Amino acid sequence: MTAGTIVLLRHARTAYNAGLRLQGQIDIPLDEVGRWQAEQGATALAASHKGSLVVASDLQRARDTAVAYARHVGLEVVTDAGLRERSFGIWEGLTDTEIAERWPEEHAVWRSGGEPPAEGVEPKDVVARRMEEAVLRHAEALSAGETLVVVSHGSAITQAVIRLLGLDPATWRGLHGLHNVHWSHLRASGPGATPEWRLVAHNVGAGYPLDTWQSGPEARQ
Structure with missing residues (x-):
């Protein structure tokens, strides 16, 4: 038994994102633009995917982004340290x-x-393995008609998607990273198929032009 759909969502913007600083596992909160992104992204994601379970990294930027989405679908957020960003x-x-x-x-x-x-x-293959283990453990609690929404971090999600597609995270670099509050959508393959997951969509967001999305609501005025 496993969820039929997995959505992997990157957290909203922080001051470190805005300043182009490497965050890793530093527990930094969302900034003002990030809180706006979280709400806008939550609305867009809820219109496309109604999660049956919402799981987030225990770092506050991911957890708070997850809460914004979970409110739309009437769920509580489960946190899992296995979904943390890659340590730098x-x-x-x-x-x-x-x-x-x-x-x-x-x-x-x-x-x-x-x-x-x-x-x-942290080596990329180590990140990929811990992410895969955490994602699949939660997915296995659901049925084929249900959706798992995972809120995590840019590098960690990239490594997880690559591994779920049966590729080598240590060497394969064909996947662009997610923008803040953008998501990847994977569907379970048929019985016995390889790989077990297929990428349906990647780097999907609320539909704002990227410069507006990165600058926040003031850019629309």
């Missing part, structure tokens, strides 16, 4: 420029798609 260790809180200046060789490896040997950086 000593790089967390820094900008790309700051990382490149202090760790130029490791930064070059990272930007080329490799695994940087920096303290505390």
